[in-house]
Amino acid sequence: MLPEAVQHAHHPSALAHQFDSLEQQREAATLGMWAFLVTEMLFFGGLFCVYTVYRTWYPDAFAAGSHELIIWAGTTNTAVLITSSLTMALAVHAAQTGNRRLLITLLIVTIALGCVFLGIKSFEYYTEWMEHHVPGLNYEFEGEYYRNAQIFFSLYFLMTGLHALHMIIGIGIMLFMLWFSIRGVITQEYYNPIEIAGLYWHFVDIVWIFLFPLLYLIGRHTHV
Amino acid sequence: MSEHIVPPRVYYIIFSILMVCTGLTVAVAYVDLGHIWGPMNTVVAIAIAIFKATLVVLFFMHVKYSPRLTWAVIAGGLFWLLILLTIIGDYLTRAWQPFGSV
Amino acid sequence: MSSTVLTPPHHYLNDGFGVKSWLLTRDHKRIALLYLAGVTFFFFIGGAMAVLMRLELATPAGDLVSDETYNKLFTMHGVMMVFFFLIPAIPAVLGNFLVPIMIGAKDLAFPKINLASWYIYMLGGLFTLYAIIAGGLDTGWTFYTPFSTVSSTTNVVPAALGIFITGFSSILTGLNFIVTIHRMRAPGMTWFRMPLFLWSTYATSLINVLGTPVIAITILLVAAERVFHFGFFDPRVGGDPVLFQHLFWFYSHPAVYIMVLPAMGVVSELVAAGCRKPVFGYGFVAFSSLAIAVLGFLVWGHHLFVAGESVYSAMIFSILSFCVAIPSAVKVFNWTATMYKGSVSWETPMLYAYGFIGLFTIGGLTGLFLAAIGVDVHVTDTYFVIAHFHYIMVGGTIMGYLGGLHYWWPKISGRLYNESLAKLAAGIIFIGFNLTFFPQFILGYMGMPRRYHAYPPEFQVLNVLSSAGASILGVGYLIPMIYLMWSLRYGRLAGSNPWGAVGLEWMTTSPPPTSNFAETPIVTWDAYEYPARVESHVA
Numbered sequence: 051m052l053p054e055a056v057q058h059a060h061h062p063s064a065l066a067h068q069f070d071s072l073e074q075q076r077e078a079a080t081l082g083m084w085a086f087l088v089t090e091m092l093f094f095g096g097l098f099c100v101y102t103v104y105r106t107w108y109p110d111a112f113a114a115g116s117h118e119l120i121i122w123a124g125t126t127n128t129a130v131l132i133t134s135s136l137t138m139a140l141a142v143h144a145a146q147t148g149n150r151r152l153l154i155t156l157l158i159v160t161i162a163l164g165c166v167f168l169g170i171k172s173f174e175y176y177t178e179w180m181e182h183h184v185p186g187l188n189y190e191f192e193g194e195y196y197r198n199a200q201i202f203f204s205l206y207f208l209m210t211g212l213h214a215l216h217m218i219i220g221i222g223i224m225l226f227m228l229w230f231s232i233r234g235v236i237t238q239e240y241y242n243p244i245e246i247a248g249l250y251w252h253f254v255d256i257v258w259i260f261l262f263p264l265l266y267l268i269g270r271h272t273h274v
Numbered sequence: 275m276s277e278h279i280v281p282p283r284v285y286y287i288i289f290s291i292l293m294v295c296t297g298l299t300v301a302v303a304y305v306d307l308g309h310i311w312g313p314m315n316t317v318v319a320i321a322i323a324i325f326k327a328t329l330v331v332l333f334f335m336h337v338k339y340s341p342r343l344t345w346a347v348i349a350g351g352l353f354w355l356l357i358l359l360t361i362i363g364d365y366l367t368r369a370w371q372p373f374g375s376v
Numbered sequence: 377m378s379s380t381v382l383t384p385p386h387h388y389l390n391d392g393f394g395v396k397s398w399l400l401t402r403d404h405k406r407i408a409l410l411y412l413a414g415v416t417f418f419f420f421i422g423g424a425m426a427v428l429m430r431l432e433l434a435t436p437a438g439d440l441v442s443d444e445t446y447n448k449l450f451t452m453h454g455v456m457m458v459f460f461f462l463i464p465a466i467p468a469v470l471g472n473f474l475v476p477i478m479i480g481a482k483d484l485a486f487p488k489i490n491l492a493s494w495y496i497y498m499l500g501g502l503f504t505l506y507a508i509i510a511g512g513l514d515t516g517w518t519f520y521t522p523f524s525t526v527s528s529t530t531n532v533v534p535a536a537l538g539i540f541i542t543g544f545s546s547i548l549t550g551l552n553f554i555v556t557i558h559r560m561r562a563p564g565m566t567w568f569r570m571p572l573f574l575w576s577t578y579a580t581s582l583i584n585v586l587g588t589p590v591i592a593i594t595i596l597l598v599a600a601e602r603v604f605h606f607g608f609f610d611p612r613v614g615g616d617p618v619l620f621q622h623l624f625w626f627y628s629h630p631a632v633y634i635m636v637l638p639a640m641g642v643v644s645e646l647v648a649a650g651c652r653k654p655v656f657g658y659g660f661v662a663f664s665s666l667a668i669a670v671l672g673f674l675v676w677g678h679h680l681f682v683a684g685e686s687v688y689s690a691m692i693f694s695i696l697s698f699c700v701a702i703p704s705a706v707k708v709f710n711w712t713a714t715m716y717k718g719s720v721s722w723e724t725p726m727l728y729a730y731g732f733i734g735l736f737t738i739g740g741l742t743g744l745f746l747a748a749i750g751v752d753v754h755v756t757d758t759y760f761v762i763a764h765f766h767y768i769m770v771g772g773t774i775m776g777y778l779g780g781l782h783y784w785w786p787k788i789s790g791r792l793y794n795e796s797l798a799k800l801a802a803g804i805i806f807i808g809f810n811l812t813f814f815p816q817f818i819l820g821y822m823g824m825p826r827r828y829h830a831y832p833p834e835f836q837v838l839n840v841l842s843s844a845g846a847s848i849l850g851v852g853y854l855i856p857m858i859y860l861m862w863s864l865r866y867g868r869l870a871g872s873n874p875w876g877a878v879g880l881e882w883m884t885t886s887p888p889p890t891s892n893f894a895e896t897p898i899v900t901w902d903a904y905e906y907p908a909r910v911e912s913h914v915a
Binding site for chain 1: 279280282285286288289292293296299300303304305306307308315316319320322323326327330331333334335336341343344347348350351352354355358359361362365366
């Protein structure tokens with residue numbers, strides 16, 4: 051067979067041992083994140099499937115439930131998340147151009163916007179709790195849609211709750227990225243972690259882009 | 275992936291379009307499009323959402339400048355999501371009578 | 377030639393000793409062995425449940441256990457076997473060990489995630505074990521609503537959470553394999569030079585990544601509904617219990633392909649090596665794996681024929697279920713054609729391969745009976761269905777798993793096992809398996825329902841045959857445990873290529889070094905270039 055010769059080429063410290071080059075490592079990490087996002091598509095997809103079925107069956111109950119949601123909060127949150135996606139994309143750009151200061155600033159702004167989102171969401175949840183719209187805890191709903199609106203609110207809490215959980219995880223990831231950036235781990239040659247963290251962040255934004263009209267804007271032109 | 279560096283100007287333009295679309299979605303929701311076609315409001319809302327998501331994917335997520343494998347992965351995910359959503363087909367056809375029945 | 381018989385001084389098994397070197401390893405080969413321990417453990421728990429079930433079913437009266445206990449037995453048997461043995465076994469044990477070596481890489485793309493996936497698997501398993509010990513689960517492994525969400529008084533939530541957690545193990549493993557196969561193939565290793573085991577592992581990983589998230593959200597919905605009474609599957613609130621079945625089977629049908637595709641990949645390897653011939657129609661076999669993965673996602677509704685789905689859905693799913701049999705048949709034909717005029721050997725791994733081909737064919741054909749709605753209406757929820765899927769999962773997957781385990785055992789351990797004992801065990805398993813499950817086809821056809829702990833006396837003879845077979849099968853499974861463990865210490869040293877087979881894994885030492893190869897191989901040959909390639913690699 052082959053002799054046990056070992057080659058020690060000079061490897062940059064960011065290169066993991068199983069890869070032959072930083073390029074290969076970057077491609078692998080990016081592909082891995084995209085494949086993971088596909089799993090998230092299917093994960094949320096299950097809930098969208100449940101939503102599709104029950105909105106088809108109970109359009110009026112869904113509209114009635116939707117009218118109870120705080121539309122200015124949802125709209126503001128949509129704007130907040132889109133802005134955070136902007137700052138995230140700019141942060142990747144800052145990393146690509148070696149602008150460490152700007153990268154750190156933009157990461158902080160992104161995290162802050164994420165926290166604003168969660169803050170507004172918490173306010174909404176609190177309001178809904180006070181209005182007794184939480185299935186399983188204190189659910190009441192007046193009128194003929196009492197039964198079926200329970201499904202709407204269950205979906206609302208489950209879908210936005212799962213989304214909020216992903217936001218929290220996203221903020222955690224961003225805090226790690228912030229730490230890497232401050233420590234100088236991120237350089238103009240090695241900024242892939244910021245890129246793939248950004249992919250996750252944008253995905254969570256996209257989920258909200260769909261959640262917002264599907265939950266908040268049902269039948270708003272009518273007065274149920 | 276993107277050794278291609280996207281100029282910030284592009285990001286600002288996309289951001290503006292996204293914000294406009296958000297406002298549009300809310301505004302249209304208050305207009306009754308039901309007399310054009312029953313589910314029209316929902317169709318428009320979803321169409322705008324798909325448009326916004328596409329912009330985020332292509333530009334913020336750099337997919338426009340990504341290798342074909344990335345496109346294939348995304349397309350695969352979307353295709354499978356659509357398969358999952360065909361579950362609604364069962365519900366839409368439950369009321370249909372099988373041909374040849376009394 | 378004498379150099380082939382010596383164990384190399386440095387290999388992955390002696391590269392660090394002690395518990396920490398195993399529990400904190402990043403080496404895909406050690407992680408494979410961690411999984412081997414885990415899946416074996418859960419297999420025997422599931423097996424113990426089966427033993428109790430078959431003991432009960434030896435007599436018509438429900439005299440050994442109560443009906444409630446019996447419900448818990450078949451549930452936990454299903455849960456343990458499906459989620460903690462069949463789904464992980466070949467990918468996480470053989471796949472983890474072989475994928476990097478077969479493509480000429482030093483490790484998987486994400487070694488730390490690989491280790492994490494094992495911890496997640498064990499955590500989920502222990503959660504679910506807790507559910508058994510703390511009172512059991514009686515919903516069936518299928519968790520049908522609204523029984524699981526409303527009426528069942530057993531530990532549904534911990535079991536559901538355990539399965540939810542374990543799902544992430546599958547997802548992470550799938551991600552790892554997909555990225556590794558796409559991005560880390562050695563120079564010259566094109567897609568069409570890869571061994572077919574890699575094609576089927578890739579297809580399996582696609583299913584893992586696309587399907588597992590759906591069961592994750594579904595089982596989470598069950599737990600959430602049970603705790604918060606959301607009502608998605610509760611008719612009292614306007615929910616539809618059949619929606620659960622749609623979502624559940626959207627994953628669980630592709631899941632059965634997660635179970636069988638890797639075994640098919642193993643069989644391709646075994647048949648090529650055992651007949652000293654390239655697999656006939658390599659391209660067809662490779663694409664059939666992808667076809668099974670894709671088509672497998674389009675047939676879930678055949679589990680809902682009598683559940684209340686619309687007639688039109690049922691008809692479409694029936695046609696698609698017939699279609700999904702085609703790529704499987706392609707594989708069987710191609711394996712058979714490979715054996716034709718091949719130099720057929722009868723060593724233990726090949727015995728398992730040939731057994732797979734026959735038993736999988738029976739299992740697959742009976743699947744077609746079930747795909748026909750008219751027949752399904754009569755045999756659904758009877759022992760016919762049970763026999764069908766056990767022919768595939770036990771006669772198929774487990775035999776593929778054992779065949780692969782035996783074939784690659786010399787590579788994994790550096791030792792040869794006792795061939796005579798191994799052949800004996802294979803024979804006992806084959807006989808025991810058929811005696812256990814063939815009578816069940818007849819029982820089902822005659823009308824014996826599944827999941828019942830008592831039955832009318834006219835079914836007793838076949839049940840006794842089945843229980844007798846089960847005892848033989850159980851003995852058969854214990855024997856390899858013994859001689860494989862024995863071989864670790866006392867087995868003859870294997871050398872790099874004891875089978876004289878073609879493949880990158882046979883070009884490195886047994887056991888392999890931690891980084892798999894002394895130098896990155898450069899591949900200039902096809903996957904099964906027999907017989908020319910063999911001599912030059914045995915040295």
